[in-house]
Amino acid sequence: MTEPTPQLPHAPLPAYYQDEADHARYVRRMFDETAIDYDRIERAMALGSGGWYRRQALQRAGLKPGDKVVDVGIGTGLVARQACAVIGDTGRLIGVDPSPGMLAQVNVPGAELRAGRAEALPCTDGEADFLSFGYAFRHVSDVDAALHEFHRVLRPGGRLLILEISQPAGRLSRALVKFYMRRVVPTLARVVARERGSAELWRYYWDTIESCIPPTQILEAMERAGFLQVRRYTELGIFSEYTAVRP
Template sequence: MEPTPHLPHAPLPAYYRDEDDHAQYVRRIFDETAVDYDRIERAMAFGSGGWYRRQALVRAGLAVGDKIVDVGIGTGLLARQACTVIGEQGRLIGVDPSPGMLSQVDLPDVELRAGRAESLPCETGEADFLSFGYAFRHVSDVDAALQEFHRVLRPGGRLLILEISQPSSRVSRALVKFYMRRVVPALARVVARERNSAELWRYYWDTIEACIPPERILQAMERAGFQQVKRHTELGIFSEYTAVRP
């Protein structure tokens, strides 16, 4: 089933009834599993996630003293690395629709705001840099989210979207799918406190598999008015989408 243009992926009936139910499902599953998220992520990434996130931020142009809006801050995994780059002169605002995730953020100097990518609780031109880490697949409207990112960035401001993409090789896709769809949920059942954590990580892969291809993400970024739109990949699966607001 081909998704409509504004959706990051076709509806997934195994998890929610329809698109109206989508946002409620995403908020609920992240609320219920927030306490386990960091523990499972560290095990899944073999402890390398923090190093990679920092490198991606630097590659995208984050600098000392920047004011950054981190959309979909979650438990603060990307924000923590951003704070090490911007230093004491910088400022970070974290936005997330999940109260459960926000309650797990342990970054005293970060300002937290409840909100969704499609309607950010931010002033126009408020940010030098906007990051969106591994949450693109969870939005309800790709175009609306990107238009909001464009609005919140000042002229010359930089955008970084981190996502996981399917490998181009059939063998690699099968291996990654087995790891993400079977191994990670099994790992979650072992280390998690909440019973729904395994479901979250199954959903995680299913959204990756169903997500619109990278070329359509790049087209959507250009459609929103961004320039210098690029995609960089690491290990064939970690996609870094970058752009500049003119």
């Protein structure tokens, strides 16, 4: 019996890597090398509003005090810090990431950190009340495998939040966002970063946004994985919040 073909989040990008095995190595290397700069560039790019938005998105998705959260792709902890502010002392947060460099930069008191990939989470069945996946959907190697893992790790009634950046619908809006992400942000990165690769990482960010499968396919994949109440909410036409409940 043949294995199903992995559902990639975007077409291969030969300017950065040659095949899917090289893709995984490239992403890990880039995040390892640029982790020290990540928070500094994000603050400059979001004009300091990123934390407020992430907390609002978590609350819109149903995160509440006392929840046990698995934050996949924790990175440096940008989403996790806001989740901890919501769940409080009675909650618990587990952060998962494949990048040792990113995990070394996490500063989230009380968080339990685990090395692992979205497609093979180091978590037990039904371990989480809430699972968050912040701005890392474009970096997985198999959309369906990752979503099935999210379904497995959530308890019945558990809630899922996937945060992503999507292309705006209008041509002018797309052009403006592309100019900002592809030109302005890498320039900012060169100014404030310590690592040379940080500017390349943010150029890669836009290229994956531009190539990513459309929101309708993401919603369909969530339904294929067995989720219910699958929805997409957008802010400013570019910040997508995909939410769902495990039955």
